[in-house]
Amino acid sequence: MSTRKRALFIDRDGTLVKEPPLDYQLDSLEKLEFVPKVMRSLYFIRKQLDFEFVMVSNQDGLGTPSFPEETFWPAHNLMLKTLEGEGIVFDDILIDPSFPEDNSPNRKPRTGMLAKYMAGEYDLENSFVIGDRLTDMELARNLGAKGIWLHPEEGAESELAAYATPLSPVYITDDWDKITEYLFAGERRAVVRRTTKETDIYVDWNLDGTGKTSISTGLGFFDHMLEQIGKHSGTDLTVRVKGDLEVDEHHTIEDTAIALGEAMLKALGDKRGIERYGYCLPMDDCLCSVALDFGGRPWLVWDAEFHRERVGDMPTEMFLHFFKSLSDAARMNLNIRAEGTNEHHKIEGIFKALARSIKMAIRRDIYRFELPSTKGLL
Numbered sequence: 001m002s003t004r005k006r007a008l009f010i011d012r013d014g015t016l017v018k019e020p021p022l023d024y025q026l027d028s029l030e031k032l033e034f035v036p037k038v039m040r041s042l043y044f045i046r047k048q049l050d051f052e053f054v055m056v057s058n059q060d061g062l063g064t065p066s067f068p069e070e071t072f073w074p075a076h077n078l079m080l081k082t083l084e085g086e087g088i089v090f091d092d093i094l095i096d097p098s099f100p101e102d103n104s105p106n107r108k109p110r111t112g113m114l115a116k117y118m119a120g121e122y123d124l125e126n127s128f129v130i131g132d133r134l135t136d137m138e139l140a141r142n143l144g145a146k147g148i149w150l151h152p153e154e155g156a157e158s159e160l161a162a163y164a165t166p167l168s169p170v171y172i173t174d175d176w177d178k179i180t181e182y183l184f185a186g187e188r189r190a191v192v193r194r195t196t197k198e199t200d201i202y203v204d205w206n207l208d209g210t211g212k213t214s215i216s217t218g219l220g221f222f223d224h225m226l227e228q229i230g231k232h233s234g235t236d237l238t239v240r241v242k243g244d245l246e247v248d249e250h251h252t253i254e255d256t257a258i259a260l261g262e263a264m265l266k267a268l269g270d271k272r273g274i275e276r277y278g279y280c281l282p283m284d285d286c287l288c289s290v291a292l293d294f295g296g297r298p299w300l301v302w303d304a305e306f307h308r309e310r311v312g313d314m315p316t317e318m319f320l321h322f323f324k325s326l327s328d329a330a331r332m333n334l335n336i337r338a339e340g341t342n343e344h345h346k347i348e349g350i351f352k353a354l355a356r357s358i359k360m361a362i363r364r365d366i367y368r369f370e371l372p373s374t375k376g377l378l
């Protein structure tokens with residue numbers, strides 16, 4: 001275990017306090033407003049984790065006529081005093097007063113102010129820069145640290161991709177609660193690659209996503225069903241499959257279920273703090289129930305009949321096989337029941353009910369970070 005220190009390098013304006021409008025200067029008490037949830041989150045991080053807190057801020061022209069110091073310090077000191085009253089104290093505060101055109105080596109994203117943190121005493125690989133600007137993420141790269149970008153997720157990936165200087169992957173969220181959860185319990189994301197003589201499957205499943213999906217299995221109806229899992233569970237799911245469809249659909253569907261189950265099991269980790277259970281959904285003429293338990297013991301109860309050989313390009317006999325393989329690989333108990341007359345609605349209802357069950361069961365509360373079992377193991 002490393003004995004080196006870890007740090008959170010935290011931006012100020014836009015990250016701790018709201019960015020003042022128009023002039024971008026926090027130069028009066030009236031402009032002081034904290035970012036939502038920041039106090040509770042920083043207190044929890046301070047109490048539960050071993051990070052040092054380092055404030056790193058650019059304050060353009062501080063000490064010049066454009067930004068006199070006497071207008072800066074009252075609001076800044078009140079901010080610090082308010083945070084201290086909530087148990088949040090910074091170990092170091094670094095402020096660069098230069099203008100961008102000065103090209104100061106101390107100005108973020110340059111690292112001049114942070115030399116002591118780069119001398120070997122700190123575990124920068126497991127430290128983080130938290131900020132609301134891409135230059136904060138560039139600072140993370142320059143330090144060799146990880147980045148947390150306080151930014152709406154919508155469109156963020158394209159902004160990162162379009163940035164002039166390539167950046168390391170960063171965690172993106174505009175919610176301090178999610179930042180706290182990420183630092184405390186880690187990202188619940190798993191990548192699984194399953195390659196056999198019959199199939200080549202890639203699954204990337206982020207349980208803390210927003211419902212984004214990218215599915216390609218070679219079977220249109222199967223793609224549509226897997227999209228339901230990601231969309232309605234609020235998870236990000238990517239599935240790429242190359243299977244021996246020239247033989248039939250069996251291997252593609254079965255092996256995809258196995259890879260999905262393995263990814264789910266891996267992403268859940270030790271399952272601390274999760275709800276564990278979930279269930280149920282109506283869809284038009286159908287009523288579909290999926291009761292789920294991530295208890296570590298695979299089991300499938302299947303009560304659904306289909307009266308067509310196929311729905312789309314997917315054989316109906318494979319639905320049972322899919323869910324059995326998924327249950328086995330994820331080590332979860334599935335109890336699936338469906339009634340109705342429209343076969344398309346029936347199976348889509350089952351997949352959507354599964355998704356809603358997953359959403360309910362994976363919900364995590366880091367403030368009650370306990371294993372949901374009296375056995376002490378799941």
